Amino acid sequence: MEGHSMRPIRKVLIGVTGASGSIYAERLIQLLLDSVDRIYLVITETGEKVAQHELKSESLLVKASLGKLTKQELSIIRPFKINDLFAPCASGTAAPDAMIVVPSSMGTLARIATGVSSNLLERSADVVLKQRRRLIICPREMPFNLIHLRNMTLLAEAGAEILPLMPGFYQKPKTMEDLVNFCVGKVLEQLDIPHDLYKPWNSRLI
């Protein structure tokens, strides 16, 4: 697979599935609000239920799932229904600069890996790969079975970047927010979007 496209990241698609860890998507969206022009948001049916279970009612994801985002939030976040195959991101002509599936269930990961495209999230990922845009997949499962591992290999071979939701501890996290920020910071770094969520490792030497 060739190197990544150097397109500036202005239009991002966040795909949220029914894996545990909606808080990662919530934090990523909050941070992207200040650094991109447009956030397309596609949440699977189970993703909505898990977000409602794991997050507070005032969170962006829960509000998006209930159609309650404010006018100001909607000026950047554009939610689409999971079955809206007429949405712009279903077509190569309107592919985002980058798509992040966070958290990614093993089911959605498998369907993207095998090109199933049975809903808008899966179709958008298919489009992003074919248009050679950035596709970042943040899987969450433990343990992985051989099918999960093979599907991740397939995706990596097709050009997707696999960023597992595996926080490190060398930054000495003190809160759950620190752990979430660690993983979200890795996603931003992958896209060359600056952040100050934690100090770079060995920053005193740079």
Ligand SMILES: Cc1cc2nc3c(=O)[nH]c(=O)nc-3n(C[C@H](O)[C@H](O)[C@H](O)COP(=O)(O)O)c2cc1C
């Ligand atoms: C509370 C809850 C947590 C879940 N966590 C995970 C998980 O971490 N990883 C995973 O692959 N599936 C998890 N699942 C199962 C998925 O939600 C399920 O496979 C679903 O069909 C995924 O659909 P989607 O990919 O369309 O969102 C969880 C389900 C529930 C109800």
